[in-house]
Amino acid sequence: MPELPEVETIVRDLQELILGKTIKNLQILRPNVIRGSDTIFKDNLIGKTFQSISRRGKNIIANMDYGLILVVNLGMTGRLGLQQDDCLFTHPAIYFTLNSGKILVYDDVRRFGKLDIYSEQEWLDRSAQLGPEPLSPEYKHTDLHEKLNSSGSPIRSWLLDQKNIVGVGNIYANESLHLSGIHPQRPANRITKTESQLLYKALRKILISAIQNRGTTLNNYRDVSGKSGNNSSKLRIYGRHGEKCLSCSDQVQRISFSNRSAFFCPSCQR
């Protein structure tokens, strides 16, 4: 599932490729990826221009004309990219024909992704329900510590809840907990102030480095031009169960809770 670094990579690519381009036509092959009516979706978007493209958590936010906002959540396997001869779209769901003659494709194998149209106010209300951006300059380690204090959830589950902090999924939650020496099952309110500062720094470091590496491809994730991310070889704990911890040589363990695997080193993480 694309997390913050993967979505950020896609957003930066789209800014280069489709900013200022107008949607001339729209072909919907799989209406179930659209929230609401596909006719209204089409009527709203045809003739509109991409004014700005940004990210909020794991969502791609495209500001169109007249305050209309197209929000794309890639779900498990969603992809956005320009149709090219060598680009492999196996499950196209929507074709956006642009005035440049290029076609922007939304492709989704499992179709858990969603495209939705909001007014500015509707999106502000929706966005206000999401947690803070971990890379925002306004977000401080004291904010993280304060919020951790009010929850008894296991920290790995706490990090995945988009109401607490946005953009973090299972890969980067596991990586950040390993780097900060915190066991994935530790209750959030049992994390000390010093540890929350380490976790805060770890989250930022891990996410920034993954953006620099254009995201992690384990299975489906591809950037806009169809290329895999380069971050999978940089993972230090995720998916490495049975192998040696890269920090201490103890064996990496895997446990499962809340229907997701967690990976940790019993010596480095308490």
Ligand SMILES: [Zn+2]
């Ligand atoms: Zn270790």
